[in-house]
Each structure stands twice: as structure tokens, then as C-alpha cells.
Amino acid sequence: MKSTTPARYAVRPIHSPRNTPVVGEGTIIIPDISGFTSFVHETDADTGKYITRELLSAIVDSNVLNLKISEIEGDAVLFYGYGIPANLQSVVEQYEIMLQNFNRKLAQLEAFIGHKINLSLKLVAHYGQVSEYNIGRFRKLYGKAVVQAHQLLKNSIRSKTYILLTESLLHAIPSVFGNVANRGIPGSSDDIAYTYYNYEPLLIEA
8 A cells, every 4th residue: 555645734832931841741752864874884974964054954944843952962862842733734844844855855865976875864762851951051852752653763664755753742732643544554663653754755655
């Protein structure tokens, strides 16, 4: 079965009060560059750093949900915000905007260096309790939900271009779980249930 891509919607930022709590329920969003390990091994250091910087910048500049950034981890960005999204569509649209800008920048880089770059973008969205702590001028994110979100980047999904929405996030957003579960492709990893949408058009689900 070939997966269905969600329709496009207007984005609504996740509510983020000026004085955010140190501990609370929050939304975690991790866009991650697929194919990065092979890319690092196959690309000289200077070119690789330049391409990576440009692609990560495109992701960061696409933060229409006005999320905070906890850290940038080589091939991924850890975004978070306290509370839940106003609606599921805003999370889907956030990924679509990131993917569009990522692909546009990728095409520009391929034209510049003269060959194809085998990279793509996936995104994991999760919900749970998180807390913050400071190390010098850096604010770090801590909690079981953070660990789970990172674990979900290692899954059995065959696609390299998809958005994964955990059951925790879907249950937190009013009146969406049943509809999304029926439209998306269900899965689980480390006992964490999720639904995902494939954005890789050539992938046919078995």
C-alpha cells in the first residue's frame, strides 16, 4: 500500500509563554537528516561541513512553530515547546515547510558542487514531561520523553522521508487520534506506538 500524504494546512504556533516552566508537559520535534553517516564517510571534511551547515540552517530557519532549540546534534535539531500544538495539522505543516526548504537548499547545493547528494529529511514528534537545566550559557532538555524521541529515530520504517507522530502526542491533541490512526501507517518501536506518513513517493509499503 502506498501511503497518503496529508493535505496542507495553516500553521499555528505552539503556545510558549514568556516565562516558561522548568518542568512541564511539552512537545518535542526532531528533524533528522537521513543518510548522514554515509555522507560523512564519502565526502571530504570541508565540503561536508559546508553542506551540513547549509542544510541545518535551512531547517532552523523553517521553525514556524516558534519552538525553542535545545541542541543541534550533527545531523539533527532538537526543538521543543511547553504545551501541545493547537492542532495536528500545524505539526504536519511544520514538517512540510522544513522538507520543502531542505529540498530547495539541497538542489542548490547539488547544482553548486555538480553531483547528487543522497540526503533526505525525516521528523519525529513526541509529547511528554520534560525539564530544563543550565550548563553555563546553554539550556539543556532532560526527561524520559527526550530519550524516547531520540530512540524513535532508530526504527524499522523503510522510508527515509517521513513524519512520525507518537501515540502520546496524538492522544494529547483533542479529537485527532482516531482519524490519524486510520489515515496513517501504524508502527511501534521500544513499546512506543506511533503513526507515520511517508513522503518518499517511490516507496511502496508491503
